[in-house]
Amino acid sequence: MFKHPEVFRMFNKYFCFQSFLNQCNLFLSRSLTSAMDSLRLLLQSLLILQVHFSKQLEDNQIPPSLCTGHPGIPGSPGVHGSPGQPGRDGRDGRDAAPGEKGEKGDKGGSGETGERGLTGDKGNPGEKGERGQHGECAVAPKSAFSAKLSQGLPLPLSVGDAVRFDTILLNEQGDYNAETGRFTCKVPGVYYFAVHATVYRASLQFDLMKNGHAEASYFQFYGSWPKPASLSGGSLLHLVPGDQVWVQMALSEYNGFYSSTKTDSTFSGFLVNSDWKNSAVFA
Template sequence: MLLRVWMCGSVKQFSQAPLSGGEEQLQLDSPPRHQRQDQQQQLSRTSPNQTTSAALSHRQSSRSTAETSWCLLTRKMLQERTRALQIMHTWNKVMLRREGETGVRGLTGDKGDLGEKGERGQQGECAVAPKSAFSAKLSEGLTLPLTVGDAVRFDKITLNEQGDYNTETGRFTCKVPGVYYFAVHATVYRASLQFDLMKNGHTVASYFQFYGNWPKPGSLSGGSLLHLVPGDQVWVQMALSEYNGFYSSTKTDSTFTGFLVYSEWKHSAVFA
């Protein structure tokens, strides 16, 4: 029987031939003649038991050496394979991080089928638009300011739900940003009248009515659109002390009115 043993990249062959009496003798494949003669002489001088033990010991040693060499070779191959896999994994990660060029936009797909009708949602709260409005008039027989720059105090409230107009000062204070319209309707009697519509101390518009000793009262009206932000104030102011012909009676009134046209609240909460 022929036994091949791998050792350090070389192959050695051993031939095993049966000897007389059932014993086995391990011989090297194709050794030199003088070595074969020496081995035969030694074997002839050695007892059968010693020959068998030596052969088995040599065979086990050769097999152990071959197995060790094979294990080392296998381990080295596994290490190289693991290292190659690690390099490949790292390269794949690097390549995945790279962004390629944007591809051509694909064709528009067919329109899908309509989905099922959803359940009816809960009823939400009704939104309330911001509000701001007032109207006030002069009381009968009210003594008007005679000093230039004084605000005319329209002291009798007709409407002031948001409380934006103050009867003590005669001024409207803005709370909701937006565009407002203000109007003044005056009854002129016993004297000429000139007043200004003011915003934060600046004249917006001026109005004048001459009184020519007419037997009956006359009228003077004016109005203006104003853009306001919270904190702005608007009022009616006397322009000249001698032109103070505001008049009010049971049959005729002098009024100051203002209201919000539209607000500029963006993403605001609901205002009542």
């Protein structure tokens, strides 16, 4: 009969209200004598009923005492309504099982160099290391020689000639050459050279030479004495490898070098200190 539920709901409200008015008219016709009092009570009842019925009618709950009719015919299905508004986002789903490990990506480029950090605290001393192996014993550099004139040395000598002290007394390193009368430096450092000459039959003057330059000169006058005289001199020289030192005649007439079984003329030299420091082992 009614196609829409809303129309059916309004019809029920109207029917119930009409039944209520009929009961009110019957009540009024029986109580005319106390119309005023009844009217007051009726108004109060109407207010109470209105509040009560309005709540029930809104909820579509009609009391059985007011509606005594037969149930209505079921309505036909309603028309499909318009699409509702989108619902809220659902809850997050459960975590799925871990996926397979992906392939290794390409190496990234080098980042910019960061600022230099602060200096850290001083660390604790490390443990004492093991004792090292015995090292080789260093041998100090050596250089020394001594030679004298032989008795058969031809005299006199010419100016500019090196005096050849041809009899070797000491020459372990081989730095002195008896054939030339010259000492050649191999170890750099300070050397001391000394000449002890026996002077006889003539005065004597000679120079201590270094690389062609006279470093010191010595002279002894001979005055026809019956016995030989002596002349000694020495000097400290700084040499480098390759330098040469020898004794050379200064004047041709002052060539009184003499040597015999009881007296000699010698030329000696030795290294005082080397310039080599913290060097390797020397032989």
